[in-house]
Amino acid sequence: MERGPHLYLQLSLILLSMLGLHISVEADYLVLSCRSEYGNYSSNSTFETNLKLLLDLLSHDTAKTGFYNTTVGEGGDQIYGQALCRGDASSAACKSCVGNASQEIMKLCTAEDALIWYELCQVRYSFQDFFLNWAYTGKYPPSNDQKKLASDPARFYTYLMYLMNNITTEAAYGNSTQMFATGQISYSVSQTIYGLVQCTRDMLNLSCKNCLNSALGDLKSCCYTREGATVVSTTCNVRYELDRFFNGSTTSMLSYPASGGDKWKKGMIGLVVGIVGLLLAVLAGSCAVYFNRKKEKQDLERCPRALVHDLINPVRVEITEDGNLVSSEELPFMDLPTLKAATDDFSNSNKLGQGGFGIVYKGVLSDGNEVAVKRLSRKSWQGLEEFKNEVILIAKLQHRNLVRLVGCGVEGDEKLLVYEFMPNKSLDIYIFDSDKRAQLDWCTYISIIDGIARGLVYLHEDSRLRIIHRDLKPNNVLLDHEMVAKISDFGMARIFCENQSSANTRRVVGTYGYMAPEYAMGGLFSVKSDVFSFGVILLEIISGKRNSGFYLTGHAQTLLAYAWKLWTEGRELELVDPSLAESGSTAEIFRCIHIGLLCVQEDPGDRPTMSEVVTLLGGQTGTLPEPNKPAFSVGRVVQEVDQSSATNLSVNQMTVSSILPR
Known part of the structure; x- marks a missing residue:
């Protein structure tokens, strides 16, 4: 008998839907927050009267645009209010939701500060002015715990975060008037992940992006392995499900980059076989040419033009991240007069920096786009090799945490690489300069740390070919206008085949202080070499001190030794730069110290992978494994460079080194 009314309701809804009528049934609220600490609220008071008037205004005026904030009253009885409807909610649904939320918050909260979240709207009021306070305060609805666990959590997480990161950027910048975006991505043949992100419309673009990134961080820590979840905050919210839960036809349809090959499987198997055969033949031919040249022991200093010919020869093809081929027709070549005009003939006033292989200039192309032009040293064989390596390697790699190569030029002795311009320069400027360091808070630094980690995950795991950077350091981490x-x-990067995990070289190159011990001492490098470098950077960000040259502080031989000593003695706070301690969560900073020590362990097998690092960075709870003792010293560095290039090397801390054991 108890099920009778529910059955009648279901039948009524089915009948009405058959008649083409849109029905919206308001569910229970997701989260309710009430704070009564100040004594302003009392029954029949002026404050309560103002609150009723405020909620009435929100109920009537929010539906016009989907977002509304206002104030009522004066002095101690003044009250601030705000309501936001989900971007896909109709005007009628918005009005109904805000009206219901206003009634419930009035009934359930006798407080000076309250916020209630529903699926389609949120309503907030406070005796304090919060309109320009965009602090993130994430909360998890209890319904998250009721969602099923994904069958393949690692793969599900990869697809989910690709979707959510893309629509986050769209909401913050592509749809900045609504601050709202939805999207979907095919996770398998039968399953699609649907995502939604939204900010309050009074936020700045960067603040919206930061808020959503924080919400995604909470999403990862609480429930990324589940098939659906929601995180709400005072100024933004995120949600994903395996069922379409939003309205509208402007949803972004995304395809995960690594799944591009799935399209070939549909009726194009023969073509794939042909292409694979061609690639194998090309690779076999390239290997034969390489070993023949090595066997003949040609003097490479006498044949730089032959190497350039290899690069731009139309017959030559190279495998790229997305499975396409790069030939001379596809490489973004630019002529020398164009780049001279862009840089005012490489004038000193446009000089951005100088490294071991050349000088970097700021340039402005004829279309107005700003670029950074690296002019490689004319006499450097390493510069020519670097040029070839970088063009072939990253011409088509696309990831938001990798600098994009937009062009290159070869003319006579000139070798030029053209990149997107990074207005905030490199990370080392902010880490090691006390004045500039104070400009950034912990939230910005943790976003930078996460960005570096995600860029490495792409290189190590998500691109078609496994790529080892080999020279990761703060100088080589650039920051765009959003501090991404x-x-x-x-x-210096090297490509690994799919089944290759490590390689050995007799010629060790890199930067002292960031090289992993197994690479510096024995020439062995792998993805774990980059993990070590990442760990050093992480500890440098937290401390504001360089690992190389740390012995000058008198605390320890290296920053790693000092961090380990403080860790074992329970004095981690002494490692933290005071400016970070003031702006960040102590627990979160300590967690990052812990992760940094895991990354710099002496045995590469003990270090986590970068995908594991990303997961650890996103987690707010859980016990991390205990780190083992890091490598404190990697030996003595002897530079093998000509006097002509010694000045360049000192500027960018680049060394071409032979490492001798102690």
Whole structure:
């Protein structure tokens, strides 16, 4: 008998839907927050009267645009209010939701500060002015715990975050008037992930992006392995499900980059076989040419033009991240007069920096786009090799945390690489300069740390070929106008085959202080070499001190030794730069110290992978494994460079080194 009314309701809804009528049934609220600490609220008071008037205004005026804030009263009885409807809610649904929320918050909260979230709207009021306070305060609805666990959490997480990161950027910048975006991505043949993100419309673009990134961080820590979840905050919210839960036809349809090959499987198997055969033949031919040249022991200093010919020869093809081929027709070549005009003939006034392989200039192309032009040293064989390596390697790699190569030029002895311009320069400027360091808070630094980690995950795991950077350091982490971290300088990078995990070289190159011990001492490098470098950077960000040269402080031989000593003695706070301690959560900073020590462990097998690092960075709870003792010293560095290039090397801390054991 108890099920009778529910059955009648279901039948009524089915009948009405058959008649083409849109029905919206308001569900229970997701989260309710009430704070009564100040004594302003009392029954029949002026404050309560103002609150009723405020909620009435929100109920009537929010539906016009979907967002509304206002104030009522004066002095101690003044009250601030705000309501936001979901971007896909109709005017009628918005009005109904805000009206219901206003009634419930009035009934359930006798407080000076309250906020209630529903699926389609949120309503907030406070005796304090919160209109320009965009602090993130994430909350999890209890319904998250009722969602099923994904069958393949790691793969599900990869697809989910690709979707959510894309629509986050769209909401913050592509749809900045609504601050709202939805999207979907095919996770498998039978499953699609649907996502939604939204900010309050009074936020700045960067603040919206930061808020959503924080919400996604909470999403990862609480429930990214589940098939659906929601995180709400005072100024933004995120949600994903395996069922379409939003309205509208402007949803972004995304395809995960690594799944591009799935399209070939549908009726194009023969073509794939042909292409694979061609690639194998090309690779076999390239290997034969390489070993023949090595066997003949040609003097490479006498044949730089032959190497350039290899690069731009139309017959030559190279495998790229997305499975396409790069030939001379596809490489973004620019002529020398164009780049001279862009840089005012490489004038000193446009000089951005100087490294071991050349000088970087700021340039402005004829279309008005700003670029950074790296002019490689004319006499440097390493510069020519770096040029070839970087063009072939990253010409088509696309990731928000990698610097984009927009062009290159070869003319006579001139070798030029053209990148997107990074107005905030490199990370080392902010880490090691006390004045500039104070300009950034912990929220910005943790976003930078996460960006570096995600860029490395792409290189190590998500691109078609496994790529080892080999020279990761703060100088090679550039910052765009939004302070998004982008890994740069792939001249030392190496490509691994899919089943290859490590390699050995007799010629160790890199930067002292960031090289992993197994690489510096034995020439062995792998993805764990980059993990070590990342760990050093993480500890440098937290401390504001360089690892190399740390012995000058008198605390320890290296920053790693000092961090380990403080960790074992329970004095981690002494490692933290005071400016970070003031702006960040102590627990979160300590967690990052812990992760940094895990990354710099002496045995590469003990270090986490970068995908594991990303997961650890996103987690707010859970016990991390105990780190083992890091490598404190990697030996003595002897530079093998000509006097002509010694000045350049000192500027960018680049060394071409032979490492001798102690």
